[in-house]
Amino acid sequence: MQFESITSALKITKPLIISGPCSAETESQMITTAKQLAATGKVHALRAGIWKPRTRPGQFEGAGAEGLKWLVMAKEETGLPITTEVATAAHVEACLKAGVDILWIGARTTVNPFSVQEIADALKGVDIPVMIKNPVNPDIELWVGAFERLNRAGINKMSAIHRGFSSFEKGPFRNAPMWDLAIELKTRVPGIEMICDPSHIAGNRELIAMVSQKALDLDMAGLMIESHLNPDAAWSDAKQQVTPAVLAKIVEGLVVRTVSSDNKTFKDTLGLLREQIDQIDDEIMQKMASRMKISEKIGQYKKENNVTILQVNRWEEIVQTRAALGKAMGLDEGFTRDLLRLVHHESIQVQTKVMNKTEVKV
Numbered sequence: 001m002q003f004e005s006i007t008s009a010l011k012i013t014k015p016l017i018i019s020g021p022c023s024a025e026t027e028s029q030m031i032t033t034a035k036q037l038a039a040t041g042k043v044h045a046l047r048a049g050i051w052k053p054r055t056r057p058g059q060f061e062g063a064g065a066e067g068l069k070w071l072v073m074a075k076e077e078t079g080l081p082i083t084t085e086v087a088t089a090a091h092v093e094a095c096l097k098a099g100v101d102i103l104w105i106g107a108r109t110t111v112n113p114f115s116v117q118e119i120a121d122a123l124k125g126v127d128i129p130v131m132i133k134n135p136v137n138p139d140i141e142l143w144v145g146a147f148e149r150l151n152r153a154g155i156n157k158m159s160a161i162h163r164g165f166s167s168f169e170k171g172p173f174r175n176a177p178m179w180d181l182a183i184e185l186k187t188r189v190p191g192i193e194m195i196c197d198p199s200h201i202a203g204n205r206e207l208i209a210m211v212s213q214k215a216l217d218l219d220m221a222g223l224m225i226e227s228h229l230n231p232d233a234a235w236s237d238a239k240q241q242v243t244p245a246v247l248a249k250i251v252e253g254l255v256v257r258t259v260s261s262d263n264k265t266f267k268d269t270l271g272l273l274r275e276q277i278d279q280i281d282d283e284i285m286q287k288m289a290s291r292m293k294i295s296e297k298i299g300q301y302k303k304e305n306n307v308t309i310l311q312v313n314r315w316e317e318i319v320q321t322r323a324a325l326g327k328a329m330g331l332d333e334g335f336t337r338d339l340l341r342l343v344h345h346e347s348i349q350v351q352t353k354v355m356n357k358t359e360v361k362v
């Protein structure tokens with residue numbers, strides 16, 4: 001796929017900051033918010049939801065065509081480019097007609113290839129930047145597929161938005177960040193620029209600064225943060241919106257790091273540390289291979305003695321002793337447990353292979 005990123009299309013020095021209300025609610029809310037955001041001097045583009053995908057019916061579903069006019073007025077008042085979410089061909093057409101500068105595909109749309117294709121078809125022959133949010137569920141293929149569909153339609157200015165994933169386990173976030181999936185997309189769609197949406201990851205304004213910093217530390221190119229004149233009174237996503245003044249403070253507080261440094265001492269030291277990591281990874285792989293060889297022998301032995309592969313007591317004992325050991329050595333307990341789970345899973349696979357092997361006598 002050949003494409004240009006949104007930051008380069010807009011000629012912006014990173015990090016790109018996109019802000020505005022979750023939803024355009026009224027003309028004055030939209031215009032005043034936009035003016036206050038522009039006055040901070042920290043925002044490169046304005047966002048506002050015009051058609052809102054609400055989980056349950058009966059809630060505010062966006063101002064529609066009327067709201068689109070307010071968003072365009074906000075652009076005229078501030079000179080900032082505007083962006084909104086599109087989910088259907090009709091949304092795309094309305095946005096193109098109104099002069100929206102950047103479109104985005106929402107998380108509830110990226111999950112549906114029919115909808116993504118409908119948007120791609122409506123964009124054939126149009127040159128407009130599009131941002132694609134990750135699907136609500138942690139399925140990277142759907143995300144990659146959406147880029148492919150748009151690219152085939154001729155869209156070549158694209159960026160990804162990481163907004164976290166729905167998860168059964170309730171953690172501190174509204175949507176689990178699963179940072180590794182955002183990183184994986186960068187390898188699956190080489191050259192893709194990643195923008196983080198800390199508002200929808202956090203679901204709570206207190207966590208926005210922390211999530212934003214983490215995103216920049218992972219070399220994300222920008223942030224989309226929801227802001228509202230009076231966040232608590234917002235008609236959608238009230239808990240996660242911040243005032244334009246707080247938004248400016250969050251952006252000011254961010255530390256922007258570079259991917260590398262030309263400083264020679266830095267490069268030499270990093271090189272040495274990386275050599276150590278390579279060496280240790282080598283040892284870990286060798287140990288893992290030895291461990292699996294023993295699992296194979298155990299599988300063979302269990303088979304000869306008609307014993308089951310899984311012995312729950314033994315597994316519990318492994319988890320307890322190793323987790324305690326890891327903790328004593330300063331390792332995160334969750335990490336130790338995840339690692340053990342993976343190793344155990346592979347060990348069972350290896351033993352199952354041995355069990356199922358039928359010796360054919362010739």
Ligand code: PEP
Pocket residue numbers: 022049053105106107108133163197200
């Ligand atoms: C939004 O940006 O307001 C929105 C609905 O986001 P998401 O698609 O990430 O849920």
Ligand code: MN
Pocket residue numbers: 022023226236237
């Ligand atoms: Mn929102």
